Amino acid sequence: MNVSHHPYRTYRTTVARREQLSPSFLRMTLTGPDLVHFGTAGLDQRIKLVLPLPDGSFTDVGQFDESVGMMEWYRRWRELPDEARNPIRTYTIRAVRPETREIDVDFVLHGTEGPASAWASAAGPGAPLVVIGPDARADETGGLEWNPGDAGSVLIAGDETAVPAICAIVESLPAHVTGSVYIEVPTEADALPLAAPEGVAVRWLARRSAAHGLRLSAAVHAWGETRVAETTTSAADAPTGTELADPNEDEVLWEVPEASVGSCYAWLAGEASTITALRRHLVRGLGIDRRSVAFMGYWRRGRAEAA
Incomplete structure (x- = not known):
């Protein structure tokens, strides 16, 4: 039986390693068993990071249920009160290694005012992070903008x-x-x-x-x-x-x-x-x-x- 997969899916990950690349750039290597299916299109591939609430939790709006469409759980997320709505931020994937179930995401550190920079500044190995990214098993791809055609x-x-x-x-x-x-x-x-x-x-x-x-x-x-x-x-x-x-x-x-x-x-x-x-x-x-x-x-x- 052929199984249809959505272009994007939700991945539960944890921090495997962190590497300070420069004063402003920090690389987080994330790991998780489902990353074996993470799409490897590369280039300017966009992903979404769902950041934990202050208590470290993630409100369940159906994002982990593959039978619930992304637009449906996103609607539920938008209807949540502020204190229960996990921040979502857009990032670009830096590297994908499905064979080792790892991805790299580079963060710009600019203090603790923004939720993503604040999380990256404090998160150590084992810290959880939810990633919305491409599914390599899907027939369609998305989130890529680089399209130079035949330009030399x-x-x-x-x-x-x-x-x-x-x-x-x-x-x-x-x-x-x-x-x-x-x-x-x-x-x-x-x-x-x-x-x-x-x-x-x-x-x-x-x-x-x-x-x-x-x-x-x-x-x-x-x-x-x-x-x-x-x-x-x-x-x-x-x-x-x-x-x-x-x-x-x-x-x-x-x-x-x-x-x-x-x-x-x-x-x-x-x-x-x-x-x-x-x-x-x-x-x-x-x-x-x-x-x-x-x-x-x-x-x-x-x-x-x-x-």
């Missing part, structure tokens, strides 16, 4: 929240691809080892005391100036598909082309206002077709993530 040149830009996705993407790039990668991080010590193809330049941008996004924006604008000097394409004679409306501040800032066009593909992720401004510059200012620009507002300054 890439622009990748993001802040520290995008580091796990950027690292996984860069490590997967074919040898013939060329391009530029800009990663804004809190300090110089947060630059991580990253193997890139010979034609792909990676720059870690230490923010230090500068405003969030300032150094990333400056780097992408400088990239644009070089591009303009090397090409005759401008915003005035840009190809079709570049029409761009300014998003409402309450909208989810997330647009990913179904199929990239052209020879250059841009992938932008991080703080929403910074990423929105960079996308606007690429499309309106430089005339890059919007169908070649993927942009994702991972978080918005001053606001908690809406699960």
Whole structure:
């Protein structure tokens, strides 16, 4: 009998190991028997982390029952009172090892105000964590945004929240691809080892005391100036598909082309206002077709993530 599996499922995990990668980055290796079925798509694969309540518990809304659909238990979760609703946060998987029933998730440490950073700062081996992630047995996949098509040149830009996705993407790039990668991080010590193809330049941008996004924006604008000097394409004679409306501040800032066009593909992720401004510059200012620009507002300054 054929069994149909949902693209995403709930995994009970515990912390196996923790590794401090840099002052701001902490890698948590999670383990659990069901991780043998965890999907291994890689790249910018999104997952959800369900964090424990202050007493370490997880309210059961049916998330562990495979007969209950994700939308149903999510509805129940939303109806819970605040004190019974486990925080849910979106992360990118860093590595998957189904043969050893392990996954790696990298956390950005920024104090204890946010539930995920607070949990990661204190959790030791054996601490429980619930993960909503892909099921390798499912016919469908989801949660992947990287889609460069046949583009031979890439622009990748993001802040520290995008580091796990950027690292996984860069490590997967074919040898013939060329391009530029800009990663804004809190300090110089947060630059991580990253193997890139010979034609792909990676720059870690230490923010230090500068405003969030300032150094990333400056780097992408400088990239644009070089591009303009090397090409005759401008915003005035840009190809079709570049029409761009300014998003409402309450909208989810997330647009990913179904199929990239052209020879250059841009992938932008991080703080929403910074990423929105960079996308606007690429499309309106430089005339890059919007169908070649993927942009994702991972978080918005001053606001908690809406699960």
